[in-house]
Amino acid sequence: MILWREVAVIALAACGGACLALFDVPAAWLSGSMLLVAVVGVLRPLPDLRKPWFDSTMLLSGALIGSAATPEALVAVARYPGSLAVLFLGLAAIMLATGAYLHYVARWSWIDSLLAAAPGALSAVIAVAQAKGANIGRIAVIQLFRILVLVALLPSVMQASGGGIVGQPPTMLVAGAGEMLLVLGCxxxxxxxxxxxxVTAPIILGSTFSSAALHGSGVVHGTLPASIQIAVLILLGAVMGGRVSNVKRAELAALFPLAIGSFAVSVIVAFAFAWPAAWLAGVPYATAMAAFAPGGLEAMAMLAFALGLDPLYVGAHHLARFMALGLAMPLLVAKMKAEPPKG
Structure with missing residues (x-):
């Protein structure tokens, strides 16, 4: 009986993702699945997905994260040492500034504040939040708001800054069945x-390490099929949406001003660091904005390709930030403790 209720939640999430995908909304499968599950969950309680579902999502997410570390991507990362140094300084500044905003203005614990402030690596953030007992509901609200606003507004902002729509997304190489089994097994x-x-968030960390090593060494070529990638986004959206639905309505309403404030802080800091990075790398400011935008890897990559921006520059920076966040986040919050639930 519990299994069928969980399957129903996943089916509901798939419907939400499919609805937004029909309108070609970037990050549709993630944002749509989370939004519909959250809305229905607020109206009627839904079961949380149990550990096997969550661990499977983290395993597949790690495999996807690591698949970005191709030899070509690693070579591209090495091309921009100055810009990448600015990126890591900016990453620390975003985490500190946005985390401090949520900690001192919203009075959140530092662990919730930092996880909500993390610009990207959403799968790793949710995995760490789950492992540490952090408040996934409000963290997910802040994270999803940032993604939705970025994908809605960033194209217009980048075009106004000089980015024209001239490019097309490249064809992604799909790994063979044997290679996929090797990546997932390792x-x-x-x-x-x-x-x-x-270790905190062990499944996603182990999967990321293994996938990155296999792809970076050239043992495995290609990523998971698009259908599996969509399934991962649906499962992640179902997990996040279920936790959002557990947030009390009064608290949910109070989160939106905080989401707007934290978004403003993170974007201002990110775009401030994008300017010297663009100068160091010799790329247009619009391209640096896409590379430094504090959103998810998939959504920002889609926007960059749609706007015809330099895919190697944008991809190298998002890969570097994605891997740094995914691997460092469990270590960063290892000694922190979540605040006890308020009854």
């Missing part, structure tokens, strides 16, 4: 080892 093994060692 990821699961590494994740179980990390879990035994007491």
């Amino acid at each position: 990821g699961l093994f590494a994740g179980l080892v990390f879990e035994r060692l007491g």
